[in-house]
Amino acid sequence: MSMIAAFYSGKSILITGATGFMGKVLMEKLFRTSPDLKVIYILVRPKAGQTTQQRVFQILNSKLFEKVKEVCPNVHEKIRAIYADLNQNDFAISKEDMQELLSCTNIVFHCAATVRFDDHLRHAVQLNVTATQQLLLMASQMPKLEAFIHISTAFSNCNLKHIDEVIYPCPVEPKKIIDSMEWLDDAIIDEITPKLIGDRPNTYTYTKALGEMVVQQESGNLNIAIIRPSIVGATWQEPFPGWVDNLNGPSGLIIAAGKGFLRAIRATPMAVADLIPVDTVVNLTLAVGWYTAVHRPKSTLIYHCTSGNLNPCNWGKMGFQVLATFEKIPFERAFRRPYADFTTNTITTQYWNAVSHRAPAIIYDFYLRLTGRKPRMTKVMNRLLRTVSMLEYFVNRSWEWSTYNTEMLMSELSPEDQRVFNFDVRQLNWLEYIENYVLGVKKYLLKEDMAGIPEAKQHLKRLRNIHYLFNTALFLIAWRLLIARSQMARNVWFFIVSFCYKFLSYFRASSTLKV
Numbered sequence: 175m176s177m178i179a180a181f182y183s184g185k186s187i188l189i190t191g192a193t194g195f196m197g198k199v200l201m202e203k204l205f206r207t208s209p210d211l212k213v214i215y216i217l218v219r220p221k222a223g224q225t226t227q228q229r230v231f232q233i234l235n236s237k238l239f240e241k242v243k244e245v246c247p248n249v250h251e252k253i254r255a256i257y258a259d260l261n262q263n264d265f266a267i268s269k270e271d272m273q274e275l276l277s278c279t280n281i282v283f284h285c286a287a288t289v290r291f292d293d294h295l296r297h298a299v300q301l302n303v304t305a306t307q308q309l310l311l312m313a314s315q316m317p318k319l320e321a322f323i324h325i326s327t328a329f330s331n332c333n334l335k336h337i338d339e340v341i342y343p344c345p346v347e348p349k350k351i352i353d354s355m356e357w358l359d360d361a362i363i364d365e366i367t368p369k370l371i372g373d374r375p376n377t378y379t380y381t382k383a384l385g386e387m388v389v390q391q392e393s394g395n396l397n398i399a400i401i402r403p404s405i406v407g408a409t410w411q412e413p414f415p416g417w418v419d420n421l422n423g424p425s426g427l428i429i430a431a432g433k434g435f436l437r438a439i440r441a442t443p444m445a446v447a448d449l450i451p452v453d454t455v456v457n458l459t460l461a462v463g464w465y466t467a468v469h470r471p472k473s474t475l476i477y478h479c480t481s482g483n484l485n486p487c488n489w490g491k492m493g494f495q496v497l498a499t500f501e502k503i504p505f506e507r508a509f510r511r512p513y514a515d516f517t518t519n520t521i522t523t524q525y526w527n528a529v530s531h532r533a534p535a536i537i538y539d540f541y542l543r544l545t546g547r548k549p550r551m552t553k554v555m556n557r558l559l560r561t562v563s564m565l566e567y568f569v570n571r572s573w574e575w576s577t578y579n580t581e582m583l584m585s586e587l588s589p590e591d592q593r594v595f596n597f598d599v600r601q602l603n604w605l606e607y608i609e610n611y612v613l614g615v616k617k618y619l620l621k622e623d624m625a626g627i628p629e630a631k632q633h634l635k636r637l638r639n640i641h642y643l644f645n646t647a648l649f650l651i652a653w654r655l656l657i658a659r660s661q662m663a664r665n666v667w668f669f670i671v672s673f674c675y676k677f678l679s680y681f682r683a684s685s686t687l688k689v
């Protein structure tokens with residue numbers, strides 16, 4: 175019997191960010207392994223024309239939850255969606271709902287965040303810092319609370335090379351930042367943002383670091399733990415391999431590469447690609463929830479959920495395997511044939527951006543215009559290159575995260591829990607994982623049918639022929655122009671032609687003699 179699964183039975187659990195990538199996998203695993211849990215409260219806002227109830231209905235009826243329905247047929251009754259907006263005071267939760275949350279909650283998993291790298295500092299602070307502070311305030315009024323688990327990121331201290339499982343202070347106190355966001359206008363915030371984030375690359379990593387400081391400062395008597403995952407990718411094993419539902423991290427770039435839009439990137443092939451499957455993060459999170467509640471460690475423990483120090487993979491190997499998978503399972507209607515060039519040189523990157531990205535987009539837009547359609551590829555390409563430039567920081571550096579707490583926790587688990595809540599990344603086979611990841615992107619993100627693979631392969635063959643034709647035409651035009659202008663080029667050309675002619679004559683004569 176799994177002790178962790180038994181621990182969650184009968185519990186009332188509050189999850190923020192349950193509609194997000196990690197939140198959904200967390201809920202799924204909880205329902206599947208502890209179908210006897212009492213209730214999961216989720217804080218949800220209406221979005222994209224859907225009410226909170228419609229959003230929950232959609233999640234529960236998705237492929238991800240198919241297995242849950244077998245073990246927990248009354249899952250609809252065990253999930254309680256509470257209208258909430260983490261950007262509002264008291265999260266805009268009604269008095270009755272708030273009362274129920276405060277009096278019943280046993281465990282809190284705080285996953286909600288803005289993960290956008292380019293978010294305005296005011297918004298990023300609101301969600302990643304102020305909302306965390308408010309949630310802690312709520313938690314301090316929960317008499318039955320056993321553990322509060324805060325999800326941060328391994329990159330909250332990406333300005334350091336070696337990162338321990340400790341909280342590193344930021345120069346300006348989070349409370350001062352929160353206060354100043356209330357009265358400073360946008361223009362001034364824009365001006366001071368680079369100074370505040372310092373040597374971090376974006377507002378996301380900075381505000382997640384501030385969020386950790388808030389957790390430390392406001393922890394009071396609460397039983398708190400912080401989890402720091404690195405780059406969260408598709409599921410490794412559970413509920414099935416390769417599940418992913420958003421474009422964050424590598425997923426968007428896998429699409430861009432598979433569809434032939436992205437063919438080169440400024441990345442260091444030997445840099446560690448610290449990916450971690452989302453189900454691994456969720457297993458660790460649930461184990462931490464159990465450990466924090468049952469063992470009540472004296473201080474706030476931080477757990478690094480990373481792969482680099484236990485089972486490293488590098489970007490070169492990852493890119494190679496992604497490309498190898500495209501050969502077997504190509505994406506449909508690619509713009510160009512998939513290709514990946516990793517370069518560390520800025521000038522080479524600019525060259526590839528011009529030749530491999532912008533020029534084909536301009537040519538395609540020209541073709542669209544000629545055929546009476548609206549040009550769009552240049553715009554798509556510009557957006558993609560902007561996205562890539564924001565991710566570049568993470569693919570050109572390696573970090574070392576110590577994992578003592580995570581390894582300690584692993585040794586505390588029973589063999590059954592180590593199996594059911596497996597977060598041992600040493601068992602991960604990268605080549606298999608990446609292949610499943612690419613397949614998952616095709617199935618769950620692009621919603622492409624496997625039956626379309628032969629046609630996709632045919633399409634790539636056509637693209638290859640167009641590529642050869644285009645290159646030959648380009649060469650001939652360039653050569654023709656050169657010959658017209660240079661005597662030297664003409665001499666070289668006549669020399670090559672006469673050499674080929676002589677070679678062919680010799681070859682024909684010798685084969686005639688043999689006959």
Ligand SMILES: CCCCCCCCCCCCCCCCCCCC(=O)SCCNC(=O)CCNC(=O)[C@H](O)C(C)(C)COP(=O)(O)OP(=O)(O)OC[C@H]1O[C@@H](n2cnc3c(N)ncnc32)[C@H](O)[C@@H]1OP(=O)(O)O
Binds near residue numbers: 425569
């Ligand atoms: C050369 C061949 C390569 C072979 C492939 C090998 C794989 C290499 C993978 C390398 C990946 C490196 C990833 C590092 C990530 C580090 C993560 C740090 C960990 C964390 O804690 S944070 C969680 C992760 N967060 C993110 O990833 C958020 C990143 N996204 C953003 O911040 C914003 O979306 C962005 C990039 C600023 C764009 O903003 P904006 O221009 O306003 O646009 P939208 O968000 O509305 O989206 C516009 C358009 O772009 C598409 N999109 C969005 N995100 C991505 C993405 N990551 N990759 C590709 N495309 C993306 C989105 O769908 C929209 O498309 P439309 O068609 O609708 O216009």
Ligand SMILES: NC(=O)C1=CN([C@@H]2O[C@H](COP(=O)(O)OP(=O)(O)OC[C@H]3O[C@@H](n4cnc5c(N)ncnc54)[C@H](OP(=O)(O)O)[C@@H]3O)[C@@H](O)[C@H]2O)C=CC1
Binds near residue numbers: 221288406407420422
């Ligand atoms: N993905 C990754 O690579 C990594 C993620 N992390 C951390 O993991 C956690 C989860 O990330 P992930 O699942 O990927 O992120 P997602 O962007 O997929 O999910 C974010 C969640 O936060 C919710 N949320 C955002 N704003 C509000 C708001 N104003 N009110 C209510 N809810 C809101 C979203 O709700 P809605 O659906 O309504 O938008 C969504 O449920 C975050 O704390 C992140 O920092 C850490 C390392 C890497």
